[in-house]
Amino acid sequence: MPAPDPVLETALGVFWLTLVILIHGIGIQKINGQFGNLWARVTIETPHWKINIILATVIASLTALHLIETMFWGLPIYALNLVPTWMDSYIFVLENYTTLGAGNVRLPHDWRLMGPIIAISGLFTFGWTTGVLVSTMTEFTQLNKQRSKGKLDGSGS
Numbered sequence: 001m002p003a004p005d006p007v008l009e010t011a012l013g014v015f016w017l018t019l020v021i022l023i024h025g026i027g028i029q030k031i032n033g034q035f036g037n038l039w040a041r042v043t044i045e046t047p048h049w050k051i052n053i054i055l056a057t058v059i060a061s062l063t064a065l066h067l068i069e070t071m072f073w074g075l076p077i078y079a080l081n082l083v084p085t086w087m088d089s090y091i092f093v094l095e096n097y098t099t100l101g102a103g104n105v106r107l108p109h110d111w112r113l114m115g116p117i118i119a120i121s122g123l124f125t126f127g128w129t130t131g132v133l134v135s136t137m138t139e140f141t142q143l144n145k146q147r148s149k150g151k152l153d154g155s156g157s
């Protein structure tokens with residue numbers, strides 16, 4: 001693989017970052033829609049275990065979304081033969097996407113801009129995911145307040 005021009009490498013990285021953000025946006029919309037549908041059926045009488053399943057489902061869905069995004073990031077790394085195996089590609093992406101930066105797998109010296117670009121996409125998507133989790137937990141907190149108020153009023157179970 002010939003050494004890329006830094007501008008070309010950055011352009012490729014930003015293009016792929018944009019696609020990852022698009023995937024994240026579509027995934028977040030789907031997850032929020034599913035949460036909204038499930039949450040619409042929740043009342044103060046809904047058992048805690050059912051509510052915990054909803055929360056676990058949201059978290060599992062967000063985790064799966066990030067794993068899909070990191071697999072997507074691994075495609076160009078592997079397709080360009082920048083690392084020897086798909087596993088190396090995926091490990092490289094995970095280390096950078098999560099900003100762990102352990103460096104167990106490295107790209108060729110001339111492709112070193114890709115790691116920070118992958119990290120930028122991880123920062124954006126994890127930030128977005130954090131916002132979704134804050135919103136989700138706000139719904140849970142409001143329900144718990146309603147439950148507590150009902151117990152104080154003597155109208156709750």
